[in-house]
Amino acid sequence: MTRLLTRLFGRMPIGWLQLSHSRARLFAALAGVAFANILVFVQLGILGALNSSTVAPYALFDADIMISSVDANTLTDGSNVARQRMFQALGIAGVASATPLMIGALDWEDDKSSSSLQTFGVDPNAQRFVAPTLRSELSILQLADTGLIDRLTRGVPPEVFEGITRDTPLSIEANGRTVNVTGTLAVGAGFSEDGTLFVSDQTFLRLFGARSLGAPNHILVKVEDGVSPDVVVDRLRAVFPNDVVKVNTFEDAASADRRYQTTERPTGIIFGFGVLIGVLVGVVIVYQVLATDVADHLKEYATFKAMGYDQPFFLGIVFEEAIVLAVFGFIPGLLCSIAIYLGLSAATGLPVEMSVAQAISVFFGTLAACSLSGAIATRRLAGADPADLF
Amino acid sequence: MRNVPAITAEGLNHWFGTGEARKQAVFDVNLEIERGSLTILMGPSGSGKTTVLTLLGCLRDVQEGSVELLDTELNGAPEPLLVATRRRLGFIFQAHNLHESLSAEQNVLMGLQVHGKGDAHKQLEASRHVLGLVGLGDRMNYLPANLSGGQKQRVAVARALVSNPEVVFADEPTAALDKESGMTVVQMLKALGKTRGTTTVMVTHDNRILDMADRIIVLEEGRIVSDTRK
Ligand SMILES: Nc1ncnc2c1ncn2[C@@H]1O[C@H](COP(=O)(O)OP(=O)(O)OP(=O)(O)O)[C@@H](O)[C@H]1O
Ligand SMILES: [Mg+2]
Numbered sequence: 001m002t003r004l005l006t007r008l009f010g011r012m013p014i015g016w017l018q019l020s021h022s023r024a025r026l027f028a029a030l031a032g033v034a035f036a037n038i039l040v041f042v043q044l045g046i047l048g049a050l051n052s053s054t055v056a057p058y059a060l061f062d063a064d065i066m067i068s069s070v071d072a073n074t075l076t077d078g079s080n081v082a083r084q085r086m087f088q089a090l091g092i093a094g095v096a097s098a099t100p101l102m103i104g105a106l107d108w109e110d111d112k113s114s115s116s117l118q119t120f121g122v123d124p125n126a127q128r129f130v131a132p133t134l135r136s137e138l139s140i141l142q143l144a145d146t147g148l149i150d151r152l153t154r155g156v157p158p159e160v161f162e163g164i165t166r167d168t169p170l171s172i173e174a175n176g177r178t179v180n181v182t183g184t185l186a187v188g189a190g191f192s193e194d195g196t197l198f199v200s201d202q203t204f205l206r207l208f209g210a211r212s213l214g215a216p217n218h219i220l221v222k223v224e225d226g227v228s229p230d231v232v233v234d235r236l237r238a239v240f241p242n243d244v245v246k247v248n249t250f251e252d253a254a255s256a257d258r259r260y261q262t263t264e265r266p267t268g269i270i271f272g273f274g275v276l277i278g279v280l281v282g283v284v285i286v287y288q289v290l291a292t293d294v295a296d297h298l299k300e301y302a303t304f305k306a307m308g309y310d311q312p313f314f315l316g317i318v319f320e321e322a323i324v325l326a327v328f329g330f331i332p333g334l335l336c337s338i339a340i341y342l343g344l345s346a347a348t349g350l351p352v353e354m355s356v357a358q359a360i361s362v363f364f365g366t367l368a369a370c371s372l373s374g375a376i377a378t379r380r381l382a383g384a385d386p387a388d389l390f
Numbered sequence: 391m392r393n394v395p396a397i398t399a400e401g402l403n404h405w406f407g408t409g410e411a412r413k414q415a416v417f418d419v420n421l422e423i424e425r426g427s428l429t430i431l432m433g434p435s436g437s438g439k440t441t442v443l444t445l446l447g448c449l450r451d452v453q454e455g456s457v458e459l460l461d462t463e464l465n466g467a468p469e470p471l472l473v474a475t476r477r478r479l480g481f482i483f484q485a486h487n488l489h490e491s492l493s494a495e496q497n498v499l500m501g502l503q504v505h506g507k508g509d510a511h512k513q514l515e516a517s518r519h520v521l522g523l524v525g526l527g528d529r530m531n532y533l534p535a536n537l538s539g540g541q542k543q544r545v546a547v548a549r550a551l552v553s554n555p556e557v558v559f560a561d562e563p564t565a566a567l568d569k570e571s572g573m574t575v576v577q578m579l580k581a582l583g584k585t586r587g588t589t590t591v592m593v594t595h596d597n598r599i600l601d602m603a604d605r606i607i608v609l610e611e612g613r614i615v616s617d618t619r620k
Binding site: 297302303386 | 451474477478479481483485489499500503
């Protein structure tokens with residue numbers, strides 16, 4: 001290690017020698033950095049789960065534009081939108097087709113447990129509006145009281161979904177009705193719902209007696225080939241009263257939903273704040289480690305200063321220490337975090353996943369925090385007369 | 391060149407503390423120290439020997455008066471100039487301040503590497519040579535924690551001398567040494583003065599060293615009270 005670093009820096013790796021000289025302190029420092037990393041990773045993981053579980057249902061659909069009530073910040077909240085808007089939209093140049101989307105929450109009552117299912121009702125003939133993987137399954141939904149269920153539904157053992165086919169459907173009870181589940185799809189649990197149920201609009205109306213096709217939650221729109229959705233969005237906005245109805249491209253709608261969940265909903269804000277706290281705690285731990293280390297070697301540094309070593313040399317030592325701490329603290333931090341992610345997603349059914357981009361940014365964040373702390377820690381050295389430090 | 395003094399101090403005053411606690415420790419010190427000479431600073435405890443030594447050796451900011459060290463005015467000198475000047479000096483202090491995680495050899499190397507990377511092999515050779523001169527040829531790879539007080543002090547001496555400094559400042563360098571190795575160190579400094587023109591300014595109480603000095607300056611309460619040349 002020492003030889004490798006000597007080659008790397010072209011000088012004696014004093015920072016490394018200093019850190020490795022007292023093993024106990026080195027391990028304490030590494031544990032501190034690893035802990036700070038875990039803290040940040042866990043918060044980021046939960047925030048990431050909120051993000052991806054928010055947009056996961058959007059992947060069930062294949063639309064260019066979504067028309068919603070102006071107060072509908074997410075797929076499920078806010079008012080409904082009048083079906084009249086769909087007919088209006090169909091009259092706009094560039095609009096190829098449109099379909100209403102019904103959404104409701106159902107409780108799937110089992111003998112033992114109950115799971116809440118986010119239920120989507122769509123026209124079974126509107127194949128082009130669902131994700132390609134669902135298209136072949138859609139026709140079967142024309143049979144009354146059939147549905148597709150989320151095989152990742154939280155709290156339900158996967159075996160339950162294994163035998164499901166059109167010939168061997170699973171019957172589930174919800175809202176006093178029986179739904180024959182003939183196939184599965186994969187969405188995963190969210191922060192509020194345990195899973196997803198996909199049914200025809202007619203079945204949806206049977207399940208939710210109070211709802212009417214005249215007032216769907218959203219309207220999905222497909223544009224004509226070669227027409228830009230943005231252009232059509234502008235045309236629709238020009239036609240609709242913007243204090244009642246909002247029009248967005250489907251992607252924009254999904255990201256607006258995600259933004260709303262993470263920056264305006266309490267859960268999102270709390271986890272975002274958690275990330276911030278994690279970063280702060282991490283910076284404090286690293287600073288403490290490096291500042292103590294500099295303080296403990298002040299006499300030795302003062303001697304170096306007396307010999308004619310300058311501030312960049314001391315910064316070099318501390319940066320070297322920062323790099324060693326960042327790298328060797330990050331590795332166990334990352335491994336522990338991956339283990340915690342696995343545990344968390346097993347326990348909650350939420351998509352708590354480590355992404356490479358996230359790992360890389362946390363690593364560089366750690367490096368930056370370590371370097372900054374080191375730079376601050378050496379400031380005391382810069383101003384002092386060597387004679388005052390002996 | 392030989393006639394230009396290595397160090398000139400004029401009207402040097404120094405204070406410690408601020409406000410009520412401000413106290414003058416050095417009063418109007420004037421001196422010229424020739425190149426190649428061995429000068430000894432003496433005086434009772436608290437008389438300002440260390441303070442004067444660190445002022446002359448650019449380890450402490452000059453507050454009032456002038457110190458010209460190796461043709462560089464230290465009063466008001468910018469940090470880069472101070473750094474450059476320090477690289478031409480050697481320091482030996484009572485507190486050896488060896489770096490605890492570097493071996494004897496690596497500590498001495500630090501005295502060379504301050505001048506730049508250079509030929510790593512030659513630097514190592516030079517470091518080992520000087521360690522040999524101070525009698526530590528068999529302790530090159532020891533960490534300071536495994537050396538005795540006297541041995542540590544000798545490493546510090548080797549570190550100060552390895553880069554052929556033009557001026558050596560030493561504050562009771564022999565205090566931690568036994569008589570014999572103390573004398574060896576002083577003889578080395580004396581010989582360097584003869585052969586290389588190295589100037590030495592040393593604080594000491596050791597009577598035997600007094601005999602070897604070219605000049606003895608006595609301080610009392612921050613003032614020079616006697617200045618004897620041999
Ligand atoms: N950093 C400091 N802050 C405040 N006062 C100081 C400081 N250093 C020295 N002094 C004071 O300045 C005076 C001279 O101190 P100095 O250390 O130069 O004496 P000295 O002759 O080296 O003594 P000794 O033989 O004990 O080493 C003393 O009165 C001391 O208390
Ligand atoms: Mg003293």
